[in-house]
Ligand SMILES: Nc1ncnc2c1ncn2[C@@H]1O[C@H](COP(=O)(O)OP(=O)(O)O)[C@@H](O)[C@H]1O
């Protein structure tokens with residue numbers, strides 16, 4: 274990992290809320306993370322935990338009823354949290370791009386896909402039409418679309434889901450951004466297609482030296498992808514570490530729960546789903562938001578919010594279990610067993 | 625299409641014949657013998673199915689729509705229509721032509737400035753114009769903009785041509801158009817507001833387009849596609865509105881003809897007016913279907929697949 278370097282994107286104590294009829298929804302509550310050049314940072318959490326809102330805040334495309342209450346988003350020495358709509362035009366697409374969840378709805382159904390790619394080039398970069406088309410064909414080829422000349426003139430409904438997601442990726446890459454944000458890019462796709470899209474993202478990342486923020490609700494998806502992982506719950510990051518830290522030394526009970534819910538193909542263990550559901554974000558509970566669903570919760574968890582405890586230089590978690598005075602609590606045996614098995618397999622593979 | 629028309633003609637024919645009141649029943653100065661002769665002349669003495677058979681035979685083989693039997697005695701109904709249609713179509717088409725762009729424009733403004741004063745004002749007007757029937761506006765306009773101020777003629781001047789004609793039809797056209805404008809505005813506002821929240825608008829913005837570019841290139845065109853749906857009800861709405869409006873402004877058009885031909889039990893004329901309205905509606909449907917193909921590639925290309 275590229276450690277001591279300065280991060281290219283630095284989110285600090287970001288809070289976002291929405292005005293609704295029921296009151297203010299506190300969707301993101303003090304999120305901080307750094308993104309380093311060339312790394313893939315995964316943000317993982319159940320749906321509703323505030324992942325998409327975080328990245329919409331970064332790109333300045335929050336819905337009209339949302340606003341940034343506090344915090345900063347430093348990019349290139351500028352604070353995106355203070356940007357106005359017109360300031361974002363030099364960032365969106367050109368520096369930071371977005372690929373999102375549903376390739377069925379993220380393309381305009383009545384415009385040929387080629388034009389949806391060239392548009393970004395002609396309108397916001399001022400490239401001339403022929404050049405833009407040549408570049409679009411190049412991009413289509415780069416994202417693995419066969420016969421780009423024909424595909425260029427087709428409409429989204431003539432393409433499969435996987436193809437469409439490739440087109441969306443091509444659009445995101447059009448203006449050669451530094452940072453690619455993928456918001457659940459494979460959630461809407463078949464499992465086999467998922468794997469291919471993940472491979473494509475890995476490939477273009479390596480080729481273009483991109484830094485990636487990869488968002489998913491499924492830890493399993495990022496196992497082979499992420500350099501670092503941030504686990505998010507109820508608008509906060511509850512654990513943050515390298516991929517190794519999170520998969521082999523998880524410290525937060527919520528991470529344990531997420532890991533236990535990944536299907537294991539080797540054993541016939543039953544899937545452990547997380548009991549209960551995320552809290553209402555209009556009045557988030559005091560203390561640790563996960564406490565009510567957490568069988569390891571301490572009394573203190575219901576009273577006071579745990580700070581981020583430092584486990585190592587790379588590994589942090591927000592749980593009172595890490596306090597020196599806390600009772601010793603181990604992760605569930607099933608999970609511990611699984612991790613031991615994975616570690617052995619990995620060792621065996623390495624030899 | 626032909627089948628639809630056939631069904632409409634058949635039902636129309638039956639309904640008109642079954643209407644209460646018989647032709648000539650109220651003509652006190654006619655002897656029973658005279659009445660019998662007339663009834664025989666127009667085949668009214670025969671059972672309804674036979675009458676229908678004769679009507680169809682004449683229509684299909686000779687292109688004969690029948691002749692008016694009470695209002696314009698002896699004049700072929702086709703000629704009566706030829707005289708009336710241009711007057712009505714002038715109003716109706718004009719109304720359609722101004723309603724669409726004005727409604728679209730207002731809808732766009734309301735959607736883009738959603739929840740602003742402009743939006744609330746537009747929405748308020750929309751509710752009023754949709755819920756108050758057009759003849760109320762017609763009467764108000766006639767009173768204030770014609771009778772009190774004298775800006776416009778109170779009733780239609782049949783002899784006027786060119787600009788003067790348009791001038792004398794201004795009030796009826798406005799009265800006819802308020803409802804349709806409101807409908808288009810409401811529809812487009814809802815449609816565009818939804819499109820603006822769609823994923824592909826978000827993608828358009830995150831790839832670097834300005835908000836205005838995104839709305840112009842992705843929002844508006846996409847919300848115009850389903851607008852074709854409201855054009856049909858809109859046009860029939862205009863036509864039915866014009867029946868009353870024409871009376872208010874004494875415009876000698878189809879609307880007045882329909883009402884008076886029914887009141888006078890002029891069967892062939894009523895039927896011809898009915899057929900005329902059906903044909904216009906069917907043509908509107910056809911035009912809209914074709915237009916769909918032009919603006920929506922999913923239909924254009926999807927259709928070609930099947931062929
Ligand atoms: N426009 C909005 N108005 C009100 N609440 C919103 C809005 N957008 C998102 N939220 C709320 O913010 C929270 C986080 O949403 P999101 O970031 O989309 O979750 P996810 O982690 O699944 O991407 C959810 O509780 C959601 O209901």
Ligand SMILES: [Mg+2]
Pocket residue numbers: 321324325326456457
């Ligand atoms: Mg999301």
